[in-house]
Amino acid sequence: MKLFARSLAITALAAGSLIATQRAEAQVAVDVDISLGGITILYYYDNINVNIPDAVLASLLMPAGCVAGVSCVVPSPGTIDATNPSPGRLNWLGTVNGTPAPTDLSSIDLNLQHVWAVRAIGGSSANTTVTIAGPALPSSIAGASGSIGVVSRAIATGASATCGPGSTTATFADPGLGVALQGSVCLELDFSSAVQGPFIGSGDTGDTVYTLQVTGT
């Protein structure tokens, strides 16, 4: 019986040693820290050349039924009786007067999609704000003859900024550093004084159409 107990003890010891061989013989550990401070990166174009083909601008300005640079079919006014203003003459009074009216030249939205992007973590809160500003409105982009007026500026995340007053800031949750959050700018333009291009603003001549500012809020 005693021999059995001793054998059992030896067996247990051997089993323990086997366990020990599968474990750490010695281990040390130490606390470790790393600080990731607030980081905000704004990506932007410092110069954007927007080409507006004649056909594009014409199709925007012309009502339906018009072929840019060629003709514009106006609905018939129907039957109108001719008059006889003087002997030997007939007069027929048409109603072609440019109606329906083209788009309001003084307020045409230009949505510039994906022209800025932000990577951000940290700051005083978990949000980031991008603000659009620039010269006092209305400003203008000078052309060879005439100019294009800038009526308002707006900004938004994603692909569609809505023009008009009141959208000059975009605040959003910090997107992190992996994938940049992209955004758009909308310029409300006035073409009523545009005569002949090119219309050159921004860095080409020192004029500035808009500025962007990012803050880790």
Add this chain to the structure above:
Amino acid sequence: MRSPWPAQVLALGLAWFAVAAIAAPPIPGARSFSAGLTPATGILIRTESGRITLAPLKPSELLGGSSARIGTRSVLATVVGRSLQANGSLDTPPLAAYITRELPAVWRYAPQAQRHGTGAPQVRVEVRSLHGRAGELSLREQPGISIPVSVRASQTLLRGADGTPWYEGSVRLEIPVAAMLAAGTYSGRIEISQESP
């Protein structure tokens, strides 16, 4: 209450610390370890003030040679409804995939005499979060948030003037930038274990 470690390991650990505290012959060429112990055998980790504080993240590490200023873009306007639209298709340059922190000569190990000549020790280096999860560090302010950390360890065989072998190890920590979603101080522990062959 059952100990998480086998009794043999705990005993070995106590014996090692006893030897280390009493004997403590210097390892030739070894760096000064803050623990103040230079064991004849065993493993030590080098720290400052009892912890390792990695250099904070710098924006220049992320951007590398790229810039946030993209330059000039020419776009073609199209008509959408009664508005003009142009897609700038801003292509953001990628950031560095990882930030790395080197811990050169952060540990050393001196084998027992009977193990001289048995080959390099098996030393395992792990990072554990405040919750004990391997391969992560925890955001101290919100421990539920963590970032993954990869560990690359290397070791070098050195010999003292009397030919006594000892090993010195370095650790390289890699943190994927894409996983950085929140700022703050990330904490955890580095565990260095010498395992049986």
